[in-house]
Amino acid sequence: MSNENWFVGGEKGMKVAFIGSECYPFIKTGGLGDVMYALPRALLRQGCEVRVFMPYYRCIPEKFKNQMTYIGSFMMNLTQDGRTFYVGIMETELDGVTYDFIDNQEFFDWGNPYTGLWEDIPKYCYFSKASLAVLNYLNWIPNVIHCHDWQAAVVPVYLRTLFDGTPVGAARSILTIHNLRFQGICSIDHLKYWTGLPDYLFDYPVFKVSEAEANMFKGGLAYTDRITTVSETYAEEIQTDFYGENLNGHLWYHRAKLKGIVNGIDIDIWNSRTDKLLPAVYSEKDVLEAKRKNKKALQERLGLEVDEDKFVIGLISRLTDQKGLDLINAIFTQMIDDRIQVVILGTGDPRYEDAFRYYESAYPGQVCAYIKYDESLAHQIYAGSDALLVPSLFEPCGLTQLIAMRYGTIPIVRETGGLKDTVDPYNEYTGEGNGFTFDQYRAELLLDAIKRAEQVYVEDRASWDTLVTRDMEKDVSWEHSADLYLKLYEELKR
Numbered sequence: 001m002s003n004e005n006w007f008v009g010g011e012k013g014m015k016v017a018f019i020g021s022e023c024y025p026f027i028k029t030g031g032l033g034d035v036m037y038a039l040p041r042a043l044l045r046q047g048c049e050v051r052v053f054m055p056y057y058r059c060i061p062e063k064f065k066n067q068m069t070y071i072g073s074f075m076m077n078l079t080q081d082g083r084t085f086y087v088g089i090m091e092t093e094l095d096g097v098t099y100d101f102i103d104n105q106e107f108f109d110w111g112n113p114y115t116g117l118w119e120d121i122p123k124y125c126y127f128s129k130a131s132l133a134v135l136n137y138l139n140w141i142p143n144v145i146h147c148h149d150w151q152a153a154v155v156p157v158y159l160r161t162l163f164d165g166t167p168v169g170a171a172r173s174i175l176t177i178h179n180l181r182f183q184g185i186c187s188i189d190h191l192k193y194w195t196g197l198p199d200y201l202f203d204y205p206v207f208k209v210s211e212a213e214a215n216m217f218k219g220g221l222a223y224t225d226r227i228t229t230v231s232e233t234y235a236e237e238i239q240t241d242f243y244g245e246n247l248n249g250h251l252w253y254h255r256a257k258l259k260g261i262v263n264g265i266d267i268d269i270w271n272s273r274t275d276k277l278l279p280a281v282y283s284e285k286d287v288l289e290a291k292r293k294n295k296k297a298l299q300e301r302l303g304l305e306v307d308e309d310k311f312v313i314g315l316i317s318r319l320t321d322q323k324g325l326d327l328i329n330a331i332f333t334q335m336i337d338d339r340i341q342v343v344i345l346g347t348g349d350p351r352y353e354d355a356f357r358y359y360e361s362a363y364p365g366q367v368c369a370y371i372k373y374d375e376s377l378a379h380q381i382y383a384g385s386d387a388l389l390v391p392s393l394f395e396p397c398g399l400t401q402l403i404a405m406r407y408g409t410i411p412i413v414r415e416t417g418g419l420k421d422t423v424d425p426y427n428e429y430t431g432e433g434n435g436f437t438f439d440q441y442r443a444e445l446l447l448d449a450i451k452r453a454e455q456v457y458v459e460d461r462a463s464w465d466t467l468v469t470r471d472m473e474k475d476v477s478w479e480h481s482a483d484l485y486l487k488l489y490e491e492l493k494r
Contacts, residue, residue, distance in 0.1 A: 153220025319348030
């Protein structure tokens with residue numbers, strides 16, 4: 001088949017189908033939802049035609065369901081014993097991107113998107129196969145099918161097996177790793193039954209990981225045409241024992257098709273110039289005065305001592321081990337002095353929730369632990385803090401450090417994954433860099449990074465203010481990342 005015939009987008013541009021388990025604003029539990037929303041929009045601006053496929057969950061807000069149109073339905077065989085299931089298609093459009101929702105009450109009418117792995121395996125086997133069947137049903141054949149995380153990992157396997165020879169079989173596939181820790185591991189019998197795939201796929205090169213277990217992500221990584229992950233450093237890290245989550249050997253074997261592309265953020269949502277949740281909006285031209293106003297408002301809202309000279313450190317995070325909170329816990333009392341205030345926003349592991357509540361009571365007026373999630377407060381912390389803490393054990397990409405820079409708040413991060421790729425360490429002698437970093441996962445190194453940042457803030461405010469302006473001028477949008485993805489799509493076309 002010639003390139004011209006395969007490139008079915010023709011003069012209209014590249015056609016890309018996104019398949020994933022969540023997408024903002026319909027359903028979002030983490031960074032995957034942001035990527036599924038922002039990257040298609042950025043590709044649309046690059047001239048691509050984009051459709052997004054996701055489940056029609058019961059918990060999608062009614063205001064979005066009311067905007068959807070029923071497109072059609074059919075029955076699809078799925079399991080090893082040939083059981084058939086209803087596939088409905090609900091569709092809507094948002095800002096030029098078409099969203100197709102796969103409807104089946106048996107799988108998606110349970111409330112939350114993710115329930116438990118035993119139940120989720122059948123759910124996402126169905127969703128993966130149904131998405132390809134819907135593409136054929138709609139006669140909308142993409143150049144590239146871009147799959148995301150383990151929930152869509154069976155798509156490339158279906159594409160090259162049961163859908164080979166159908167119209168959608170002409171497409172190429174990309175599988176993006178957002179977080180390798182979650183892989184869709186279950187018994188071989190369970191996955192074999194629910195996929196209906198042939199026996200030969202359940203050997204070690206594809207799904208098999210032990211005599212009894214199969215891994216959905218492993219199979220998808222073997223069969224996809226390209227593998228991407230959300231930063232260049234993370235692409236290297238996951239080929240090592242420490243970060244590879246037992247798939248490092250498999251990823252090293254497939255390294256020729258592995259590429260890291262760092263995420264961006266939606267600069268329309270995260271825009272200090274237009275953010276209606278801020279007491280004072282600002283650009284890099286008036287950031288210094290506006291941040292003082294935002295700091296004062298943040299201190300007043302959270303019951304902290306109102307003092308513009310205090311060094312305010314923000315932490316916006318899931319409260320889990322992955323986020324480096326054991327390091328923070330270990331040095332918290334050493335970190336606190338009469339010049340520092342700390343603001344914590346998030347929920348998670350009860351031991352961290354309780355620890356931060358204790359620090360709030362032990363340091364009144366200096367520490368606020370807001371143990372829930374509040375969108376307006378998140379925006380105000382980004383704008384009112386001087387620094388943002390992200391000391392993660394591992395961080396495939398990370399968005400909070402990008403948002404912080406967009407708001408002129410200096411990141412203090414560990415050199416891992418996307419944190420290493422987006423934050424350059426400040427050099428006090430040359431003035432280069434845009435944040436404060438530490439390398440090894442050790443509490444004393446985190447403390448040193450915090451104290452270095454505090455020292456520059458307190459003793460060399462001119463250099464600090466230069467950092468603030470530099471970070472606000474840094475391009476953290478999706479445009480550069482979308483351009484890299486588009487080049488990858490075009491390589492696949494050739």
